[in-house]
Amino acid sequence: MNNLVVKSVSHSYLDNKILDNLSLELIDGEITCLIGESGTGKTTLLRIIAGLEKQTSGELILGNEVISNDLLFKDANKRNIGLVLQERALFPHLKVIENISFGLDGTKKEKIKRSKELMETFKILQHENSYPHEISSGEQQRVALARALAPSPKVLLMDEPFSALDRALKFSLRMDTRKILKSENITVLMVSHDYNDALVVADKLAIMSDGKIAQIGPPKEVVLNPINKEIKKQFVCETGDMLYWKSILEEESQ
Amino acid sequence: MYDKIKSYILLSPSILMGIIFSIPALVIIFSLFLPYSENWTHLNDTVLNEYISNSWKLLVGVSIGVFIIGVSTAWLTSTCNFFGKNFFIWALVLPFAIPPYIMAYSFTGLFDSYGTANELMRLIFNIDNGEPFFPSVRNISGAILIFSFTLYPYVFLISRTAFLNQSRDIFDISRTLGLSKSKTFLKVALPLARPAIIAGIMLVAMETLSDFGAVEHFAVPTFTSGIFRTWFGMNDIITAKQLAAFLFLLFLIFIIIEKYSRRKLQYNTISTSNRKLVPVQLYGVKQIGAFIICFIPVLIGFFIPFIQLLYWAVAYKLSYFDSSFYDSAFNTIYLSLIAVFICIVTSLIINFLIRVNKNNFLSMINKVISSGYGIPGIVLALGVLEFFSFLDSSFNILLTGTILGLVFAYSVKFYALPNSNIQSGFNKISSSLDDMSHTLGHTKFSLLTKIHLPLLRTSFLTAILVFLIEVIKELPATLILRPFNFNTLSVSAYLYASDERMIEAAAPSIAIVMVSLIPIVLLLKIISRDNNE
Numbered sequence: 001m002n003n004l005v006v007k008s009v010s011h012s013y014l015d016n017k018i019l020d021n022l023s024l025e026l027i028d029g030e031i032t033c034l035i036g037e038s039g040t041g042k043t044t045l046l047r048i049i050a051g052l053e054k055q056t057s058g059e060l061i062l063g064n065e066v067i068s069n070d071l072l073f074k075d076a077n078k079r080n081i082g083l084v085l086q087e088r089a090l091f092p093h094l095k096v097i098e099n100i101s102f103g104l105d106g107t108k109k110e111k112i113k114r115s116k117e118l119m120e121t122f123k124i125l126q127h128e129n130s131y132p133h134e135i136s137s138g139e140q141q142r143v144a145l146a147r148a149l150a151p152s153p154k155v156l157l158m159d160e161p162f163s164a165l166d167r168a169l170k171f172s173l174r175m176d177t178r179k180i181l182k183s184e185n186i187t188v189l190m191v192s193h194d195y196n197d198a199l200v201v202a203d204k205l206a207i208m209s210d211g212k213i214a215q216i217g218p219p220k221e222v223v224l225n226p227i228n229k230e231i232k233k234q235f236v237c238e239t240g241d242m243l244y245w246k247s248i249l250e251e252e253s254q
Numbered sequence: 255m256y257d258k259i260k261s262y263i264l265l266s267p268s269i270l271m272g273i274i275f276s277i278p279a280l281v282i283i284f285s286l287f288l289p290y291s292e293n294w295t296h297l298n299d300t301v302l303n304e305y306i307s308n309s310w311k312l313l314v315g316v317s318i319g320v321f322i323i324g325v326s327t328a329w330l331t332s333t334c335n336f337f338g339k340n341f342f343i344w345a346l347v348l349p350f351a352i353p354p355y356i357m358a359y360s361f362t363g364l365f366d367s368y369g370t371a372n373e374l375m376r377l378i379f380n381i382d383n384g385e386p387f388f389p390s391v392r393n394i395s396g397a398i399l400i401f402s403f404t405l406y407p408y409v410f411l412i413s414r415t416a417f418l419n420q421s422r423d424i425f426d427i428s429r430t431l432g433l434s435k436s437k438t439f440l441k442v443a444l445p446l447a448r449p450a451i452i453a454g455i456m457l458v459a460m461e462t463l464s465d466f467g468a469v470e471h472f473a474v475p476t477f478t479s480g481i482f483r484t485w486f487g488m489n490d491i492i493t494a495k496q497l498a499a500f501l502f503l504l505f506l507i508f509i510i511i512e513k514y515s516r517r518k519l520q521y522n523t524i525s526t527s528n529r530k531l532v533p534v535q536l537y538g539v540k541q542i543g544a545f546i547i548c549f550i551p552v553l554i555g556f557f558i559p560f561i562q563l564l565y566w567a568v569a570y571k572l573s574y575f576d577s578s579f580y581d582s583a584f585n586t587i588y589l590s591l592i593a594v595f596i597c598i599v600t601s602l603i604i605n606f607l608i609r610v611n612k613n614n615f616l617s618m619i620n621k622v623i624s625s626g627y628g629i630p631g632i633v634l635a636l637g638v639l640e641f642f643s644f645l646d647s648s649f650n651i652l653l654t655g656t657i658l659g660l661v662f663a664y665s666v667k668f669y670a671l672p673n674s675n676i677q678s679g680f681n682k683i684s685s686s687l688d689d690m691s692h693t694l695g696h697t698k699f700s701l702l703t704k705i706h707l708p709l710l711r712t713s714f715l716t717a718i719l720v721f722l723i724e725v726i727k728e729l730p731a732t733l734i735l736r737p738f739n740f741n742t743l744s745v746s747a748y749l750y751a752s753d754e755r756m757i758e759a760a761a762p763s764i765a766i767v768m769v770s771l772i773p774i775v776l777l778l779k780i781i782s783r784d785n786n787e
Contacts, residue, residue: 083426
């Protein structure tokens, strides 16, 4: 079981409180999308779960193991939690195949086998020997996903994975990503500011506000039944997607 | 048609400069095709192997030395916070003020049999047998030590900038993929900074191989000292030029590697995000360790030689500061300013024409002119002498032995420094500013004077500073080309030291250090502002 429990986590930078007694549970094999306005602490939460920062207080439990609390802190390189970033952060000095096999253990043959499997899944096998700057941004994002999935992490964290892509690319990559994540049965927490990401990719949508989870549930349920005005306003204010949401809301209400 | 003629008229002075600046190098390369004298065979049978082997040992030793010192200090000061870090960020650059030959003079004064350090140890341990306490530094190991501790700032500065530009995201990803901090350094940070480190080491290699003062003082025969001995000892300028030509060919290889490394660096520094590395606070033993690692190079590379020289200069009340100092310092600075002015004007015109005309040919000429940096001082001096002698005899004028030779040599050798500053200054100016100026009815000349020149002010200042630092320290070309009885700071120091009058050499040496410190401190302020520290 790869459930991840975030228990009463608070975090501050100097006097600025970023996370305020936040609790969240990620269920094994489920994709949860975390949405919230800028500065609400989404990325900080991701960094704390990844082990790149230590929370001021609270506890993190992965499966049956406590990975961080006031007394204990498991380092990022020992947590087996994968991370995908908006900027992709591919290693520019390594070829695509070397990027993907970077976090793998085992013999060279085993590493190549696993990397090639993933490259095939992500349709980037033809770029095996290319450097990151030689491939398109969509392909770079696929490499970043494949690299994070290669060591079979217990949990995958994705920070705005589609936001740097154009609309058409975003659409196709979102569909592919969900298919792959589901086939790997991986627990995912994805941070986004785009409600379409949640609707297409996620099983659950969590709305974050003022350093806390304000609402959580299946994406459509959250969108159609926002628990307060602030959350409702966010859906309507989604520039460009307003008509889309409106039509869904009207369709559902009829 | 009119445009074509106009562009040729604009290009011709640049082409002429390209040709003139290339002459010294061409003269030297041409000597390879002259008949080889008996002296060449004699050198080949006797000392040439020693020159090659010593130069090679020096090169490998110094490269390893500067790599260890430069990279470790650069990594610590860019990724960690520890006691004294802010001091070390600029203090680690101070050895730039001490040319290798000055440090060699200081170290022989310290570690020779009756040097200060040995005397002190005898006094402490009450030993009176005259036996030296420290091993002699007048050998190749001593030379490696001297070069490593005076030249590592090249690697420190360039690798530190590379580390500072690395994205935090890349390190985070590496950590989440299971790599520890030390493995992340070895597998991610170091390979990413590799082109920068190689470029730095290549610059050090060129400085090492072109040095004359330190190896001569330590009696370590290398290619450079061999050229001097062949010329002045055997009185054979053609063989000296042929030796110089081989040295120059070696330099061309270094230049190619350095350029290639910089080109690769472009890809490695395409930042995936603007999030910079957040320095880690060190505590306890790690903090003490970081402090010691950074303190040793500053102590050996700057404070020890500086204090030793200062002590001599003060304790013996050297009369140098009363009279010769002002003349030598004035000579050094006014020559530098004339040469840097020529370089800045040339570089400004060429880079402006490249920008507005997008001319590849001009860009190639600029690269040719810039490659003068790779010509060792002694090789350059030989080329300039030959060229000026030709002009003297052809036009019945007297150029040889005038300050024109020095100005020309400095311009050829150090043109690359102001040029790279002006080039990067131009790169920082958005091309849309040019378009706006054009659509608002301004001419190209007005674009240059009203838009580009004001925006390039920092580049000009940086150019002057780096130029000054290099010229103040330059020795071999100055020694050969200076007019009779015309002394600069470096020549004064050399003349005393070559007579083994170490205490007298202290005054001009300390003057070199003090005068170099001014542009270095100003330069550090500019670098620190650019790095947003």
